[in-house]
C-alpha cells in the first residue's frame with residue numbers, strides 16, 4: 147500500500163509530498179524525501195527504547211508505563227521549580243497539554259528555540275516580521291539570499307521545493323529566473339551553487355547590515371570595507387536588492403548564534419523594511435526542527451509569550467537570559483526536569499549538561515540518546531508523523547497535519563503520556 151501526501155517529521159521544510167510504501171506494518175520505501183527525511187521513516191526501528199525504564203542504584207530497570215508515569219509524577223510534584231523542555235519534534239496537541247502541566251506545577255517551560263532562533267523571536271518582537279509564505283517565494287522570488295545558513299545540509303529540499311529550482315507562477319523558468327546570493331563565513335555546499343558568494347568575517351553581520359542600510363539610505367560608510375566585504379561589493383549588493391522584483395532573505399544560526407545575536411536579526415529586519423521603500427522584500431528564519439515553530443505558536447496563544455515561560459509566580463513570566471533552559475541550568479535554579487522530543491545532553495553546553503545529570507530527570511523519547519543515558523526515568527513513545535498523527539507548523543507558519551503511516555501499539559504516544567502525567571499531577575496537587 148502506498149500512502150501519499152505524507153508530511154516529513156524532520157526539518158522545518160515540513161515537506162508534504164512524500165509517498166511512503168507500507169507492506170504489512172513495515173515501511174518499505176519512501177519517495178520524494180531527502181536522505182534525512184527518508185532515514186526518519188526507514189530507520190524507525192533503530193535505537194528504539196523498548197520499555198519504560200527507571201534508574202535504581204545507577205542501573206536501568208524495565209518497568210510498566212504505569213510505574214514510570216508514577217515516578218515521573220512523584221519527581222515533578224516533589225520539585226519546587228521543575229523545567230519542562232524540548233517539544234520541537236512533537237505535535238502541537240502535546241504542546242497544549244505540556245503548557246497546562248507547567249501552569250499546574252508552577253514550572254518553567256521552554257523549547258529548542260532558546261538555543262536556535264530565540265534571538266530571532268526577540269528581534270521580531272521589537273521590529274516586526276516582514277515575511278511571506280514559502281509558496282510566495284516559489285511563485286515570485288527573483289532574488290534569493292541565504293545568510294548564515296546551509297540548506298544543502300540542514301534543509302536539503304528547501305532550494306528544490308521552495309526557493310531556487312521550482313518553476314513558479316511568475317518564475318516559470320525556475321532557476322534561470324532567479325539569482326542566488328549566499329553570505330557566509332565559509333564556502334559551503336550551498337555557496338557552491340550561488341551566483342554570488344560573499345565571504346564575511348565571523349561576527350561582523352551586524353556591522354554589514356548596518357553598512358547596507360546606510361548605503362541604501364544614501365549615506366556614506368567612510369570605510370573601504372566592512373566585515374571583509376569591500377565597499378564596492380556592498381554597493382553592488384544594495385543595487386541588486388533594490389533592483390529585484392521580489393527578494394527574500396533566509397537566515398540561520400550563523401546570525402542568531404554569533405556576534406550581536408538578536409541584534410544581527412534586528413538590523414537584518416530593518417534592512418528588509420527599508421528595502422520595501424524600493425521593491426518587495428521579505429525575510430524568513432530557517433527554523434530547524436519540524437515543529438519548533440508550532441511550540442512557539444501554541445505557547446504564544448496560551449500565555450502571550452513564545453518560549454522560556456516561567457510559571458513559578460502563578461502567572462506567565464518571560465525573560466530570556468533568566469527564564470530559558472540554559473540560563474536556569476547554569477544558575478542551578480531548577481530542581482528537576484522533564485525533557486520531551488529533544489536531546490539537550492548532545493546539544494547544550496557542558497555546564498548545563500552536568501547540572502541536568504545531577505537533578506531528577508525524566509525523558510520522553512522514542513529513541514535512545516545522550517539525554518536518555520543521564521535520565522532517572524525514561525518513557526518511550528510513538529514517533530509523531532510516522533506512528534502517530536498530529537499538527538505541526540512549517541518554518542513560514544503554515545500549519546500541516548502529520549499522518550500516521552504504521553502502527554506501534556506497543557508504545558503510548560507523547561500525547562497519552564503527557565495527558566496521564568497531567569491527570570495524576572492534578573489529582574496529587576488537589577489532595578494537598
Ligand code: SF4
Pocket residue numbers: 154155156157158159160161178179180181182183184301302303304
Ligand atoms: S527537506 Fe526536511 S522536511 Fe523535506 S524531506 Fe528533507 S528532512 Fe524532510
